[in-house]
Amino acid sequence: MNILYDETGRLFKIDTQHTSYVLGIVDEEGFPGHAYYGPILEDIDVAYCMRIAEPPFVPSQNNRDRGCFLDTFPTEFPGNGVGDYRESAIEIADGNGNRAVQLFYKSHRIYPGKPKKEGLPATFGTDAECMTLEIVTQDPVLDLEVILFYSVFADTDAIARSVRVVNRGKESIQLEKIMSASLDMDNDNYKMLTLHGSWARERQMEWRSIGHGRQSVGSVRGESSHQEHPFLAVASENCTQTAGDVWGFHFVYSGNFLAQVERNQFDSLRISMGIHPGGFSYELKPGDVFEAPEVIMVYSAEGLGAMSRAYHDLYRNHLIRSPYKDRKRPILINNWEATYFDFDTDKLLAIAAEAKKAGIEMLVMDDGWFGHRNDDNSSLGDWQVNEEKLSGGLKYLVDQVNAIGLKFGIWFEPEMVSPDSDLYRQHPDWAIAVPNRVPCRLRNQYVLDLSRPEVVDYVYECVASVLRSANIEYVKWDMNRQLTDVGSGYLDNKHQGELMHRYVLGVYALQERLITEFPNLLLENCSGGGARFDPGMLYYSPQIWCSDDTDAVERLGIQEGTALLYPLSTIGAHVSDCPNHTVGRVTPFETRGHVALAGTFGYELDITRIPQEDRDMIPGQVELYHKYNDLIRRGDYYRIASYRDNHFYDCYEVVAKDRSEALLFYIQVMNRPNYHSRIIKVPGLDDTRRYRVEGEERTYAGSTLRNAGLVIPNMWGDFQSKLIHIVATDL
Numbered sequence: 001m002n003i004l005y006d007e008t009g010r011l012f013k014i015d016t017q018h019t020s021y022v023l024g025i026v027d028e029e030g031f032p033g034h035a036y037y038g039p040i041l042e043d044i045d046v047a048y049c050m051r052i053a054e055p056p057f058v059p060s061q062n063n064r065d066r067g068c069f070l071d072t073f074p075t076e077f078p079g080n081g082v083g084d085y086r087e088s089a090i091e092i093a094d095g096n097g098n099r100a101v102q103l104f105y106k107s108h109r110i111y112p113g114k115p116k117k118e119g120l121p122a123t124f125g126t127d128a129e130c131m132t133l134e135i136v137t138q139d140p141v142l143d144l145e146v147i148l149f150y151s152v153f154a155d156t157d158a159i160a161r162s163v164r165v166v167n168r169g170k171e172s173i174q175l176e177k178i179m180s181a182s183l184d185m186d187n188d189n190y191k192m193l194t195l196h197g198s199w200a201r202e203r204q205m206e207w208r209s210i211g212h213g214r215q216s217v218g219s220v221r222g223e224s225s226h227q228e229h230p231f232l233a234v235a236s237e238n239c240t241q242t243a244g245d246v247w248g249f250h251f252v253y254s255g256n257f258l259a260q261v262e263r264n265q266f267d268s269l270r271i272s273m274g275i276h277p278g279g280f281s282y283e284l285k286p287g288d289v290f291e292a293p294e295v296i297m298v299y300s301a302e303g304l305g306a307m308s309r310a311y312h313d314l315y316r317n318h319l320i321r322s323p324y325k326d327r328k329r330p331i332l333i334n335n336w337e338a339t340y341f342d343f344d345t346d347k348l349l350a351i352a353a354e355a356k357k358a359g360i361e362m363l364v365m366d367d368g369w370f371g372h373r374n375d376d377n378s379s380l381g382d383w384q385v386n387e388e389k390l391s392g393g394l395k396y397l398v399d400q401v402n403a404i405g406l407k408f409g410i411w412f413e414p415e416m417v418s419p420d421s422d423l424y425r426q427h428p429d430w431a432i433a434v435p436n437r438v439p440c441r442l443r444n445q446y447v448l449d450l451s452r453p454e455v456v457d458y459v460y461e462c463v464a465s466v467l468r469s470a471n472i473e474y475v476k477w478d479m480n481r482q483l484t485d486v487g488s489g490y491l492d493n494k495h496q497g498e499l500m501h502r503y504v505l506g507v508y509a510l511q512e513r514l515i516t517e518f519p520n521l522l523l524e525n526c527s528g529g530g531a532r533f534d535p536g537m538l539y540y541s542p543q544i545w546c547s548d549d550t551d552a553v554e555r556l557g558i559q560e561g562t563a564l565l566y567p568l569s570t571i572g573a574h575v576s577d578c579p580n581h582t583v584g585r586v587t588p589f590e591t592r593g594h595v596a597l598a599g600t601f602g603y604e605l606d607i608t609r610i611p612q613e614d615r616d617m618i619p620g621q622v623e624l625y626h627k628y629n630d631l632i633r634r635g636d637y638y639r640i641a642s643y644r645d646n647h648f649y650d651c652y653e654v655v656a657k658d659r660s661e662a663l664l665f666y667i668q669v670m671n672r673p674n675y676h677s678r679i680i681k682v683p684g685l686d687d688t689r690r691y692r693v694e695g696e697e698r699t700y701a702g703s704t705l706r707n708a709g710l711v712i713p714n715m716w717g718d719f720q721s722k723l724i725h726i727v728a729t730d731l
């Protein structure tokens with residue numbers, strides 16, 4: 001990693017191990033321009049890539065065609081309303097309601113380390129691990145300062161970008177839009193990759209060609225969402241897992257977002273990522289500062305696989321803070337699909353006792369333990385234990401579970417309130433709503449107004465006092481509805497446009513307090529399955545529930561899309577009962593285990609009632625978890641085949657960082673009659689070392705496995721799976 005400044009050419013070169021990013025300051029006025037982002041460069045002087053000597057560039061002294069220049073110049077951070085008609089990165093309404101912004105270079109700093117982002121999740125590293133470039137730009141008319149941050153990391157090909165806006169003027173202004181990153185580049189018949197989804201179908205990969213005009217994904221739902229993920233990549237036409245250029249952009253934020261590619265009249269692209277401007281308006285009084293969240297950019301010249309591994313390493317080493325990030329997580333059993341709301345102390349203890357016999361290590365009590373919640377129509381907000389269900393109280397239950405030899409975990413949905421709750425009856429104004437409008441219910445509940453400090457304090461105490469009352473070692477923090485009727489009784493008229501962002505800041509503040517008071521708590525975020533699986537939440541919790549769909553086949557696609565960006569150690573995955581509760585599919589217990597092993601691993605079933613032959617398989621699965629979890633958590637991930645593309649089988653691999661072993665996951669989704677065995681080429685190993693496939697006598701060179709591959713015989717039946725452990729013979 002390195003960041004260089006060339007004073008003569010006024011160019012900055014930001015280098016990771018394999019990539020360079022170059023920006024320059026152009027003309028006397030100091031337009032910040034973008035020159036290059038791609039494979040590492042020797043030279044810093046690539047200012048010619050900005051084409052400043054060609055028409056329609058016109059030096060500032062000649063104002064005749066300034067608009068033409070502004071509308072084509074590859075701007076580093078585009079202002080608004082003064083000649084560049086492409087997507088702006090910032091929009092301000094000044095005291096007169098005018099919207100123009102234009103930013104010019106003022107100064108810069110290059111320093112070791114990376115500053116914290118107050119109140120926001122962000123990547124981090126020591127002075128030896130990362131370095132930062134800060135460019136201060138200024139709109140002299142508004143007396144506005146916009147600071148552009150770029151940080152690079154010694155161990156990962158990623159650049160973290162973000163923006164800080166400071167009102168240095170004497171009047172209040174409204175920040176109407178702020179992107180965290182904008183990148184102009186030439187098009188070369190590139191295509192765009194995004195992740196779309198729905199409840200139980202999160203993060204499905206989708207490719208599209210890039211047409212003229214704007215194409216985007218986004219969320220205005222108050223969370224990052226099931227529907228669209230705060231990610232986009234632009235990639236060369238031939239991009240595969242192993243070859244081709246790809247530029248990835250991932251937003252470290254858990255609320256509304258916009259991720260967009262615009263192709264203009266000259267076929268250049270502008271990529272924009274930031275808080276969704278829809279409904280956003282934030283007052284900046286004189287001296288006020290607005291921190292925009294971070295975007296993680298990764299360029300890979302070796303296709304999607306290298307991009308995924310860069311994101312995985314960055315998140316494992318520089319985003320997740322939990323002490324569990326590099327620890328084996330306790331194998332949990334969650335009672336949601338086992339009992340739904342219908343449980344009591346005896347039922348939970350029976351599950352715990354049977355789970356203990358099978359080697360499971362923690363019982364998680366899901367929704368339904370508080371207030372009078374026997375279905376999803378009541379009691380959110382009333383976080384007192386329901387002693388009719390849990391006779392003897394919570395501490396008694398936890399102590400009994402501990403006595404059986406299991407840890408105990410609990411479910412909360414702290415951000416919500418049920419209309420049928422004491423909390424709502426006492427404080428109807430604490431729910432998000434628009435005056436004179438009956439707010440829309442979703443899952444028969446409302447969202448608490450987390451812009452209101454007393455609500456944040458109340459919610460925190462609810463969760464913390466339960467955790468203080470017993471030996472609770474894990475929390476599943478759920479969020480089961482998206483925001484509508486976005487109005488706050490706390491914010492005045494001028495500040496309603498701040499609510500969505502303040503809500504997210506409230507969630508972050510709550511979770512920060514929680515992990516500060518309970519530093520050893522294992523926190524798992526969740527949102528109706530995986531609707532808030534985003535890098536922002538990973539700053540607080542080392543794992544996130546990936547999807548309510550626990551079907552092993554559905555999970556292949558969901559986990560593939562998730563692992564495109566996230567390390568397997570973060571992907572909440574459980575073995576559940578069949579017929580699967582979401583799709584009704586029946587898959588072998590063994591396959592369900594193998595698929596869940598490529599995540600955090602746990603169970604979500606009534607262990608006292610599943611078929612004996614399934615129950616008998618659990619100790620073996622537990623053994624596999626203990627055998628392979630270090631490798632799965634820490635290793636490099638390779639996607640080999642996707643059944644979404646080939647319709648028959650799925651295959652992925654985790655390789656140890658030192659190349660000493662690998663675990664290949666092979667799932668035969670559909671059997672194919674009268675067909676050959678399959679040959680799978682195994683990437684990632686050391687070409688010159690020799691390896692043995694566990695259970696076989698012969699050995700292979702790494703290069704043989706990579707080029708000639710391994711034979712996987714056809715298995716009888718659909719939904720069959722196989723784990724193949726490959727170990728170096730020189731160990």
Ligand code: GLA
Pocket residue numbers: 336366367376411478480526527528529530545547548
């Ligand atoms: C959400 C979660 C589930 C479960 C239920 C409880 O849907 O994703 O795992 O906790 O809520 O209501």
